[in-house]
Amino acid sequence: NAGVTQTPKFQVLKTGQSMTLQCAQDMNHNSMYWYRQDPGMGLRLIYYSASEGTTDKGEVPNGYNVSRLNKREFSLRLESAAPSQTSVYFCASSDLGKGGYTFGSGTRLTVV
């Protein structure tokens, strides 16, 4: 019963490097989300995908891109990492009709 799986759990990047954060869910949820969590702040929405084939910007999309590969997988890409993107990133999925959100365990990213 995996729920939402994120990889990697930790990553250190140099400024300007690129990387992709992976997320997969096995609950057959239609909607998937990427959030970032910074000290002293609530989780903020980066991008979401309400259903397979669609993606939309959230509150803080600049510097990120996403791909909804299929119903299970939703990836987040940093094309040119910046120190301001140092954060903990959470993927989540939901079945809006039932109201529940399930979060992954997070990716701790440090950009130096």
Place this chain on the structure above:
Amino acid sequence: KNQVEQSPQSLIILEGKNCTLQCNYTVSPFSNLRWYKQDTGRGPVSLTIMTFSENTKSNGRYTATLDADTKQSSLHITASQLSDSASYICVVSVQAGTALIFGKGTTLSVSS
């Protein structure tokens, strides 16, 4: 502006004691209010979810209340345990949308 404010920011209690965490929100139109528990280094885990018409929802030793008129919610923890040490996050959902408005959380430390 949609906002969720939580208090206190942090709290230290002795094992076995009760405590109450507060959440005030200015979110419109309101859909539902959720309380999440987030252990250090983990993703948030849902404790309760309440819609407009629900006043109280319990999950074991956790009891959430909602006053939609005053736009206030509380989370009461009974007979606290060391494992209750975590951040507790209040989240309000905007009606007919995917937006979740997160509070900054209350950090609870339970000591023996």
